[in-house]
Amino acid sequence: MLDVKKVEKIKKDLLERKKQILADFNDLSKEDLHEADNRVAKFPEYGDKPDENAQEISEYSTTVVAEKVLEKTLEEIDSTLNRIEKGTYNICKYCGGEISEKRLEARPTASSCIECKTKLQEENE
């Protein structure tokens, strides 16, 4: 089982991040398109795969992509908070096994164990 204190800290971080994202959302919706171009540079880090997101940003409208990245991250944070509330935070959604602490430290919103994640990636290729 995960350390309760650790989970509390993760929860706090997630809530903090959520607040920041909601603030960014407000900024985005207020901005003109050309202003959003300058701003988007700080968003790629929110994505699952930074390289892919960076690529997308150069290919599509920057504001739309930035909003999508924020939306996805927000969804992840919400479902993670949900799992923390239900006490299933470190339980893999596919196999029901425990997600390793190391993986959760690297990616606090992970909802599957590394084994399942690897398997899924192989199937998608």
Ligand SMILES: [Zn+2]
């Ligand atoms: Zn699993």
